[in-house]
């Protein structure tokens with residue numbers, strides 16, 4: 036049985052949505068991307084497990100969070116996209132400084148929750164527009180903070196529908212990455228911060244938010260930093276010094292405010308962005324000898 040027929044047969048047995056050939060453009064901050072063969076939005080954990088157990092070991096699965104770090108190609112994704120909804124976004128206090136958050140909870144909501152409960156260490160999440168799941172995969176962070184510094188454990192589901200708990204001490208975190216298997220679906224995570232007074236926490240949040248506003252563009256179709264900063268270098272600086280500022284491809288362009296932010300001007304195709312990315316990468320390599328590595332995830336069919 037092919038993927039679509041198999042998913043059709045599961046459709047009647049779950050209450051979550053299973054969609055076919057639906058455009059992925061509204062699932063990415065770039066507002067770009069062709070259709071997914073199948074999209075599954077599980078209603079709860081049991082359904083997610085049931086779906087994975089019954090999809091016959093099909094492995095081409097992509098979990099999307101807020102899509103704030105993912106460029107989806109124009110030809111779409113010829114597998115299954117899993118999008119976790121509100122059943123996976125609960126945030127709760129485990130003890131006075133330990134918080135459990137669902138993988139689809141927004142980073143900002145976790146930061147607010149920690150503030151309300153006088154727990155510090157989560158302030159930096161107030162200015163990252165993704166979800167907890169995406170944040171763990173990317174080891175997202177800013178201003179000397181990142182997810183690895185507050186993570187205790189990740190609750191994940193494997194492609195056989197089985198739950199696993201992985202402790203932070205068993206995960207190798209790197210700058211914008213981690214060693215967790217690519218075929219794990221993060222369900223929730225446990226974090227630990229420090230008790231502090233609300234006034235100090237709010238002050239730190241305000242400082243980060245203001246700094247972000249000053250340094251980075253807002254209200255544009257972007258996925259944030261395109262390239263990782265090489266060791267002891269800044270990607271935006273290398274891009275600028277290589278003469279790439281102002282470069283365009285179709286309606287894809289480089290932000291004037293931040294050279295490492297690439298933007299869909301409204302009519303760009305994913306291929307425009309990918310071409311612009313490749314051109315900039317080549318030019319920086321040519322001018323500086325540095326091979327920039329993507330921070331952005333590019334997914335889908337070429």
Ligand SMILES: Cc1cc2nc3c(=O)[nH]c(=O)nc-3n(C[C@H](O)[C@H](O)[C@H](O)COP(=O)(O)OP(=O)(O)OC[C@H]3O[C@@H](n4cnc5c(N)ncnc54)[C@H](O)[C@@H]3O)c2cc1C
Pocket residue numbers: 064097098099100101102103104105119138139162163164165166167168169170171172173174175176177219220221222252257258259260332
């Ligand atoms: C304006 C702007 C500012 C930004 N600023 C920052 C910043 O300061 N620091 C920073 O680090 N990033 C920043 N980003 C990038 C982005 O917000 C982060 O990488 C964010 O953590 C991505 O989360 P997401 O939910 O959007 O992930 P997505 O883009 O949806 O996915 C990213 C990766 O995570 C995987 N993933 C998502 N959810 C799950 C899950 N439940 N289980 C398993 N894998 C999963 C996806 O498969 C994909 O590989 C910025 C982006 C924008 C648009």
